Amino acid sequence: MTIDKTGIKDIAEKSGVSLTTVSRYFNKPNLLSLKTKDKIQAAIQELNYSQDNVARTLATGKSNLVGIIFPSLHLGFYTELMNQLIQQGKEKHYSFIVYTSRDTKEEELSLIDTLKSYRVKGIILLSHILSPEEIEQLEVPIISIERAGGNYCQINNDNYTGGKLAGEKLIADNCEVFLHINNGYYENWPSFKRIVGFEFSVKGMPHETIINEDLTDPYSKIASTAMSAIVDSLLEKYVGKKLGIFCSNDDIANMLQRECIRKGLKMLEDVEIIGYDNSPVSDYAIYPITSIDQNIPLMAQIAINSLESYIPHENVVPATLMDKSTTV
Amino acid sequence: MTIDKTGIKDIAEKSGVSLTTVSRYFNKPNLLSLKTKDKIQAAIQELNYSQDNVARTLATGKSNLVGIIFPSLHLGFYTELMNQLIQQGKEKHYSFIVYTSRDTKEEELSLIDTLKSYRVKGIILLSHILSPEEIEQLEVPIISIERAGGNYCQINNDNYTGGKLAGEKLIADNCEVFLHINNGYYENWPSFKRIVGFEFSVKGMPHETIINEDLTDPYSKIASTAMSAIVDSLLEKYVGKKLGIFCSNDDIANMLQRECIRKGLKMLEDVEIIGYDNSPVSDYAIYPITSIDQNIPLMAQIAINSLESYIPHENVVPATLMDKSTTV
DNA sequence: TTGAAAGCGCTAACAG
């Protein structure tokens, strides 16, 4: 299993040129004569050689590895982003080392250390553990996505507009009470602007923002229970009114829809729901959920490009409303 | 950004020992005297040194990187498996390079080549592109999960029992017609045994197996349409009968439940549903879906251990029925 | 217990 060993040296001998020339065949092919290129290519084929990324990385100091750190994997937005990243990264021969981190700073820093020790080209950061200041100390290109910003590359959705679009839609649909359900935030998070935008748009009308951290992991008993209680209190409080509910993500919206259906609410008639992310979950609910699209493919594309030419600044990706079956 | 450079050499100088000794500090610490160990440790702290995995990999020929190749990411089973793998792998300092592959053999082989060039410890294979024979040629430790087997390490669920448990449950619940819905298979796939087990258990009673490849990607229009048609035909064919439906995975079961609800079927009364995987999706459906548990954490654990000490053979993980709300 | 020296496989000046 380790008798392979076919290296640049072997193909150099086989084709009667020097090591360097073979190396150049891969890195600066235009410096070589057609004849040598052919010879080398032939040897490569014959010996079934393929490059050694470890040696190359050691020599150059840079690999094509990229780190991604998610808070968790069980959210449509994350899965889809990873999918896009992997897909689009293939063209540039990027390989992604994936971690999850939602606990301690020490753990996250150690993961980042490991990543650095593999000489990653950059780290795409989605976890919320580190502060902007701490991130700035990292000494490795960081691309943060939907995180509070600092002096590094950020990719954020136009959350303000997203929230505003949701509010406007719900108003246009003649909802009578406007609710926002969120699992918690910090005011410096980009996603906080969703709330601001939403509240701005429903200003002057009956509205309420409900924050409940139990909703953080949507696939838990605790989240179901919390959501059930929320719906109950809403029904009690706003009896007879048509509710317009904007959720901070599709998973929460999905959970909400489930509770509404269980409790016999009629979609569109009694309640309208808008989620955020336009991720697959929003499509496989009973009533596919109207959602604010973050343009995940574009986010991935920007991330990939930023890896190539790193510029520390904020990239804002537009938000658009995707009309489905939970709004008129 | 590249002024870092703190290497084994620096800490050797600082602590007045040789390179070799410092190296041994990490690899064979018990060969060192307590005094030198202390000196070295102090230097490490002071210089804030951390090891270079690339150099170490080049020198030893083995890294702590592990490849995973999924057919896609949008299936609860995959997400949860990845989650478990990443989590459990952390203890052994494994880092996972994640790919998706569902297209051509060339692409998959090239991914595997890249993985090899990073000197991965092994590759966890879930994609269906390569045949067992081709996998055997790979010259890298392969751990296949729920794939047709060959002479390499395999981790498979006890699919036969899983299918049988589903059938028996549906019978016990007094269903009158027994259906299996599947998105396609090959007879040498482990998951084919689900069908065999199920069919065995409902032998002699009215039953039918429905195969439809359009169900492969559950988050697509095409899948919804297909499922809708399937339910229609079932209703037409078995009017008035209580249907017992076993699906090949939770995502399909979820889709099925959605169509049943849309068409006004009453859960438990008109229809019972059992999925496979016991993945998060099964829990956030309107009626949490009874499902066959594959014990994903155990699968992950076996995978991790197999990486450590590779033994080419089949590991069979037990299947158990998880009773939820789509069965009595 | 410790050190010197020879690589691991490739790249990158520098020279021709």
Place this chain on the structure above:
DNA sequence: CTGTTAGCGCTTTCAA
């Protein structure tokens, strides 16, 4: 256009 010569940062005989 092509070759020589040092490394990249760490591990690993071999010898002391």
